[in-house]
Amino acid sequence: MEAAAWGAVQAIRPEATSTPCDGTVLVVADAFDWLAALPRDSVHGIVTDPPYGLIEYEGQDHDKLRAGQGGVWRQPPSFDGARRSPLPRFTVLTDADKKRLEGFFGQLAQATLRALVPGAHLILASNPLLSTTTFACFEAAGFEKRGEIIRLVQTLRGGDRPKNAEAEFQEVTVMPRAGWEPWGLFRKPISEKTVAANLRRWGTGGLRRVSRSEPFRDVIASSPTRADERALAPHPSLKPQRFIRQLVRATLPLGLGVLYDPFAGGGSTLAAAARLGYKAVGTERDDTYASIARRGIPLLRDLYSDEERPQ
């Protein structure tokens, strides 16, 4: 099962493929093109952090990010003199952008449903403003919603006073300061009569427990990505290893199969998979980010000692 799937993912666009470490494949490609070439029922789990505003990784706005200002990206205020990473400002999306968002996530849901084996889980990063819209696309495509994973994390989103009237409205906050991030948890319906039978046939259907005595839980305390990780893989949306390793671990219930990240970015999901000894493939269409991931994946994989419990 694993060997056949592994052969299939490596056969697509071999000229654009690299192997940052054993069992990890990175393809410089558009996720939708790559998924279209993948045979049906090929991958056993997906953990991904998609481009949310959609425009934030597109031409004009992406250039503004790289230039250091403007567009959908904002530079959070610096309270302590430390330079902070830019954040996408999702509230500037227009109705037309939202329609594009639904189109994009509808297409992603259909393509990933086809690629996953029955019973496979897909875990999708989101944010409180857009999760309702995007999660609905996955249910409409045929995924079962199995819950949401709440990442508790102090962010710099929200909490601002009305723009250009801060002194006048000192006691007003326009939006709450966000302290959590929803991750949608979906499953492709099982093909067998029971989860046990599906696990035997496909290696999927459930989530891997933290240990024999502890189930996987849907609230995870986390911290923002640490500076040492960002230095190893300088991508603006890099997710922290201690958090992403927990999601990746849970996604393959028997530890077998192939995990896929359509939007690999700086490679945090692939690095987590490598750390866990899981086979994984990622697609990233931007050459600069793909190079960052290629270099960063083995370094992120080796971070933190085995005894340390991931958070």
Ligand SMILES: C[S@@+](CC[C@H](N)C(=O)[O-])C[C@H]1O[C@@H](n2cnc3c(N)ncnc32)[C@H](O)[C@@H]1O
């Ligand atoms: C939110 S970031 C992912 C960050 C990643 N989780 C990490 O920890 O580094 C989304 C990434 O998807 C890439 N991307 C956007 N559209 C894509 C597409 N159609 N195919 C492949 N990659 C795409 C962007 O270049 C960006 O690097």
